[in-house]
Amino acid sequence: MVKYLKNIPANDPLIIPEQRAIIDQIIEEHRDKPGAAMVVLGEVQSKIGWVSEATHKFCMGTACYVGGVPQLMEKAKQILGIDIGETTPDGLITLEICRCVGACSQAPVIVVDEEVLGRVKPNKLPQAIKQLQN
16 A cells, blocks of 8 residues: 555654554454544554554545555556656646545545546546546
């Protein structure tokens, strides 16, 4: 998961194996609980002592993360030839990671401008991207 963020500080819990194991355990315990993002973040805060910026971004909302957002991000990067935080040469599409958008029942979701697109599957992503480019 760490490959999605650049320049993560050396003291970040995601870099420290013992703390990363605690975070992974918390996520695993709540994996199948709808709307558990705040519970997960609260437990991370309690057990680690703080919730780093990198941890915020990797959460991506529990339902979306578990539902396959990492695979969607990889597919989008492959199709567009850009990385997270970069913009296509034509200036039309920027790939960004965001926090929970409150559409857990539609997970995984992507947000295009202000529109939430739900239940997105990797095999449907090329169509969505092509519509944006047109």
